[in-house]
Amino acid sequence: MPLQNAQRKVSSLALVKTACSNCNLREFCLPYGLDPEELERLDSLVSNRRRMKRGEHLYRVGDPFDAIFAIRSGFFKTDVLIEDGREQVTGFQMGGELLGLDGICTEQHTCNAIALEDSDICAIPFSQMESLSREIHSLQHHFHKVMSREIVRDHGVMMLLGTMRAEERLAAFLLNLSQRFTARGYSHAEFFLRMTREEIGSYLGLKLETVSRTFSRFQEEGHIAVQQKHIRILNVNGLKALMNHRS
Amino acid sequence: MPLQNAQRKVSSLALVKTACSNCNLREFCLPYGLDPEELERLDSLVSNRRRMKRGEHLYRVGDPFDAIFAIRSGFFKTDVLIEDGREQVTGFQMGGELLGLDGICTEQHTCNAIALEDSDICAIPFSQMESLSREIHSLQHHFHKVMSREIVRDHGVMMLLGTMRAEERLAAFLLNLSQRFTARGYSHAEFFLRMTREEIGSYLGLKLETVSRTFSRFQEEGHIAVQQKHIRILNVNGLKALMNHRS
DNA sequence: CGCGCCTTTGAAGGAGCTCAATTTAGGTGG
């Protein structure tokens, strides 16, 4: 029974002492801007790390909300499903980014969060986070900024879905990934996609065949080299130019 | 110089003493869940009301952010523009809803907020709001819920734009408006649209002609009666059924 | 009352979808 074994393995590793202070993603995450003493107080909240296997759900629609999650390593997608089976991917998240903000308003999660590769996450009990942010102004303010940034990101996705053609959407998507990988110290020009064409399509409001065809066209035009999930950006400006051209 | 006159008129009315405690929208707004004593403290922040004429900007992209705004009466749209002139309407806001949350993350507004009818808004200085929410737990928590609700709403719009056909989008739009009007004590079946077909189209990722044609089709099918901006919903269940039908 | 903006409606065209077949990659068990 491989599943049970996996479960057992997960639980034995479920509680690993960890700390923001030694996390190299802290500048992308909640601890941003805290001084060492404040950081230590945050550490005391973020006491447990959880390992997740590829394909596992961090939470599902309807799960009770009581913590937000920070990605220590790995890659996630969040999605919403409707009855008839349609899926909308609402975002792809990587190291240093927060998951679970959708659950605050109803005390239940309103989307699913799924690991797209083996990942490592920190759980931050939300009510304790609220308490602490009443005492540490910079934590409070930064948390507000993170939520606001999520709203602004969502506006960007609406722009994408509402006004852009397929080429523009995919160019924007690649440039966004590139920029986020770069910020984390990875190559800006070469990376592996963690998601399938179908998931990209769902995020961008396109069918997987359209995503595949558009990748091929980008390759023919010399903007990128693509081989399955491996992407190399050959001409950043070419991609940027694609985004500003009407019709 | 009518513009200058308008300006002068606005400034003379710019500071009107007002209070959450006598606002009948307080249950939809920031004061939700506060006890009378807490409400009074919030009142001391929300001390000025501002009247706005139809078409006026409450703020623009790039404006410095220092306050969030609550709509006391009226109707707004928020939008984002790209260089080539394309517009994405990111939302329509009505009484009791907050505007300006997009500005927190960069301390500058990232979208435009425009009054679609003569409106009345309350400005809440943000840093004072943060201070107060460090002292009033329920204010803090409710504010977090409001931001989270905005994120969840955005996910709904993504679903709309990413997976739905024109009919479904417009049905969802009408049902959403109806539900919000109902919650505020207006008729659930009859209302005036404050926005043009083009603005609806921009919000829904459709062209204005498609919006118009789809309204006409809904009318032919007996779901609604539409005459210009006046809408009467004749068959709520018909509209709901439209949303769940694949193809 | 006239002008401009908004809306409606028609006809033709195209971007992306659907359906289908083939290729490729990655994981599994012998």
Next chain:
DNA sequence: CCACCTAAATTGAGCTCCTTCAAAGGCGCG
């Protein structure tokens, strides 16, 4: 270590829904 198997990706052909372009009608505001 190889052969198998399944999931993912690619590519083609035809179709559909929405867009584009165009013209006419209606409403509201000065």
